[in-house]
Amino acid sequence: MATDAATVEQWLDRMADEIRASVGDDVHDLLIVGVHTGGVRVAEALHTRLGARDPLGTLDISFYRDDFTRIGLHPRVRRSELPFSIEDRTILLVDDVLYSGRTIRAALNELFDYGRPARVLLAVLVERAGHELPIRADFAGTRLELAPGQQVRLNHDDLGLSLRDARTGDPIDG
Amino acid sequence: MVEAGADVQLGPDGRLRHFLTAEGLGRDRLTEILDLAESFAGVHDKSIKKVPLLRGHTVVNLFFETSTRTRSTFELAAKRLSADVLNLNVQTSATAKGESLLDTLANLQAMQCDLFVMRHAESGAAHFVARHVAPGTHVINAGDGQHAHPTQALLDALTIRRHKGGFEDLTVAIVGDLLHSRVARSEIHALRALGTREIRVVGPRTLLPNAIETLGVSVFHDIEPGIADADVVIMLRLQRERMEHALLPSETEFFSRWGLTPERLAHARPDAIVMHPGPINRGVEIDSRVADGPQSVILDQVTNGIAIRMAVMALVAGTAPREARP
Numbered sequence: 300m301a302t303d304a305a306t307v308e309q310w311l312d313r314m315a316d317e318i319r320a321s322v323g324d325d326v327h328d329l330l331i332v333g334v335h336t337g338g339v340r341v342a343e344a345l346h347t348r349l350g351a352r353d354p355l356g357t358l359d360i361s362f363y364r365d366d367f368t369r370i371g372l373h374p375r376v377r378r379s380e381l382p383f384s385i386e387d388r389t390i391l392l393v394d395d396v397l398y399s400g401r402t403i404r405a406a407l408n409e410l411f412d413y414g415r416p417a418r419v420l421l422a423v424l425v426e427r428a429g430h431e432l433p434i435r436a437d438f439a440g441t442r443l444e445l446a447p448g449q450q451v452r453l454n455h456d457d458l459g460l461s462l463r464d465a466r467t468g469d470p471i472d473g
Numbered sequence: 474m475v476e477a478g479a480d481v482q483l484g485p486d487g488r489l490r491h492f493l494t495a496e497g498l499g500r501d502r503l504t505e506i507l508d509l510a511e512s513f514a515g516v517h518d519k520s521i522k523k524v525p526l527l528r529g530h531t532v533v534n535l536f537f538e539t540s541t542r543t544r545s546t547f548e549l550a551a552k553r554l555s556a557d558v559l560n561l562n563v564q565t566s567a568t569a570k571g572e573s574l575l576d577t578l579a580n581l582q583a584m585q586c587d588l589f590v591m592r593h594a595e596s597g598a599a600h601f602v603a604r605h606v607a608p609g610t611h612v613i614n615a616g617d618g619q620h621a622h623p624t625q626a627l628l629d630a631l632t633i634r635r636h637k638g639g640f641e642d643l644t645v646a647i648v649g650d651l652l653h654s655r656v657a658r659s660e661i662h663a664l665r666a667l668g669t670r671e672i673r674v675v676g677p678r679t680l681l682p683n684a685i686e687t688l689g690v691s692v693f694h695d696i697e698p699g700i701a702d703a704d705v706v707i708m709l710r711l712q713r714e715r716m717e718h719a720l721l722p723s724e725t726e727f728f729s730r731w732g733l734t735p736e737r738l739a740h741a742r743p744d745a746i747v748m749h750p751g752p753i754n755r756g757v758e759i760d761s762r763v764a765d766g767p768q769s770v771i772l773d774q775v776t777n778g779i780a781i782r783m784a785v786m787a788l789v790a791g792t793a794p795r796e797a798r799p
Binding site for chain 1: 508509511512513515516518519520521523524525526787
């Protein structure tokens with residue numbers, strides 16, 4: 300199910316419309332925060348479309364993962380950058396894929412260490428069935444179901460998506 | 474035993490299990506620790522200065538020698554990683570009643586402590602403890618005798634990298650009492666592994682260890698040529714308390730020949746930074762006008778110490794799966 304970048308750009312246009320319709324006049328006041336690494340690229344695309352006044356925020360949730368003692372710590376953890384106060388603001392949290400919900404759980408925990416936002420909305424390109432936590436996307440480009448060994452991943456060079464073998468990372472055709 | 478740290482500190486999977494010495498760690502691993510520390514520096518920006526990495530871990534600060542800076546930055550680092558911290562001032566505890574080091578350790582392990590941060594007057598003490606702790610327990614050397622103080626060396630390396638961008642083009646001068654300095658020894662190992670162009674040791678003959686040039690450093694016995702055109706000047710504390718013999722005539726004379734004054738510092742590069750592991754002896758090895766001057770990064774070193782200690786604790790405690798613990 301490879302999806303080309305042009306299609307994903309259309310999803311993003313539609314998501315931006317939905318976000319505007321949902322948030323209303325305050326849309327320029329949204330604080331947009333992307334989760335490293337894929338989520339940041341998607342967040343950049345939404346940031347441009349929504350004309351957000353504040354700069355883009357980024358989160359690296361490595362220090363908040365619940366599986367770090369099992370998989371060890373990746374040494375190249377990026378610094379989270381939230382160049383604004385989140386106190387009483389509405390946050391649009393953005394990731395590329397929502398699957399188990401553990402990344403978003405970690406991102407919410409980290410976010411709340413910076414302050415108390417008024418509201419957090421979640422936008423993802425792909426909402427994949429198989430949630431392990433009560434976390435749902437408010438805005439999604441697409442919703443899909445995959446076999447357990449499969450993974451959907453953002454292309455390296457553009458916002459297109461490809462289906463990959465979760466273990467080897469090799470592309471799966473079809 | 475003193476030099477055999479490298480083999481003890483790595484687990485069978487090659488990951489860092491203890492952190493005992495900078496020696497033998499190699500450029501990649503040292504860079505990995507510096508990078509990780511850099512990402513922890515962002516934790517200071519948050520309103521809640523914590524990350525949950527070591528939640529549920531118990532860190533014991535086991536200090537057989539006094540320390541303010543090192544102990545408190547280890548404590549802050551552990552707390553910012555959400556660990557529970559136990560501070561033991563061992564001079565006033567059971568060891569004073571005759572308990573052996575291994576008995577103290579066995580008791581702490583029986584209390585399910587996971588990570589020991591240890592300072593001891595005996596060289597090799599942290600290695601000794603590392604050999605005897607249970608699997609899943611970690612030891613970090615916070616200074617052992619005159620042997621090593623590896624987290625200090627790394628926080629100095631981080632400070633240098635933050636100010637100078639790298640190590641390849643740098644001349645670093647380490648000045649003063651190298652004989653008693655575990656900091657200098659760890660620093661030389663770390664800075665060499667990181668590719669520093671030139672490392673100089675500068676001090677009176679009586680305060681330089683024999684055969685120090687075998688560590689790959691150039692030796693100077695006068696401060697002006699020693700720091701000439703240096704990018705980094707690291708002043709060491711004159712360790713009067715460790716001096717058993719009359720190695721020096723007086724502190725005043727030491728300052729007149731070796732103290733870093735603004736006039737002497739002018740021999741270094743104009744953009745040179747001045748470092749000191751603390752505590753500083755004003756008017757002994759360093760003039761207040763330098764210690765408090767624009768080239769001094771002494772307080773940056775303290776701040777960077779927290780990030781480095783967070784990185785080292787996260788790396789060692791993250792290497793053992795918790796479910797595999799006894």
